[in-house]
Amino acid sequence: MILHILxxxxxxxxxxxxxxxxxxxxxxxxDPGTAHLPANRLFRGRADLLLLEIDPAKLDVALRWEPGSPPIPDGPxxxxxxxxxPAAAVVAAHPFPPNSDGTFTLPESLAHR
Structure with a gap:
């Protein structure tokens, strides 16, 4: 699964x-191991976010693994x-609230899969 913040x-x-x-x-x-990186860089403290869980097998367009944009030196x-x-590729929408300090961690609904 891949994830998208919105x-x-x-x-x-x-x-x-x-x-x-x-x-x-x-x-x-x-992915579940990197979702916190863009969340903390771009959305710190925002309380109105969802984390969409997307099944790559349901995409009909290219999916490529690439350096971040902007790139993180030696980053993932x-x-x-x-x-x-397409909405059909989204298998779940998870609330994505910030922690008390404004940072993000993977929601419990995704952390134990």
Missing amino acids: PESDWPVAELRPASLATEGFIHCS WFPHVYGPI
Whole structure:
């Protein structure tokens, strides 16, 4: 499974097309071990987020593992989806609240899989 962070107000939709698809050509995603990195860098303290769980087998567009954008020196690679993500590929939407200090950790609903 791969994960995508988005505001609650952006879900549900028939097809996920965040701004990065138009500006960068792909949709930023993470895996369970890296979801906290973009969450802490881009969304620290936001209390209106969801973490979408996406089944890559249900995508009909390219999925590539690449360095982060912007790259993290010696950092992990992330899954980038090169096209819209259909709602049928989203197997779950998990609330993604920040911790009391504003940082993020993987929700319990995903941590023990």
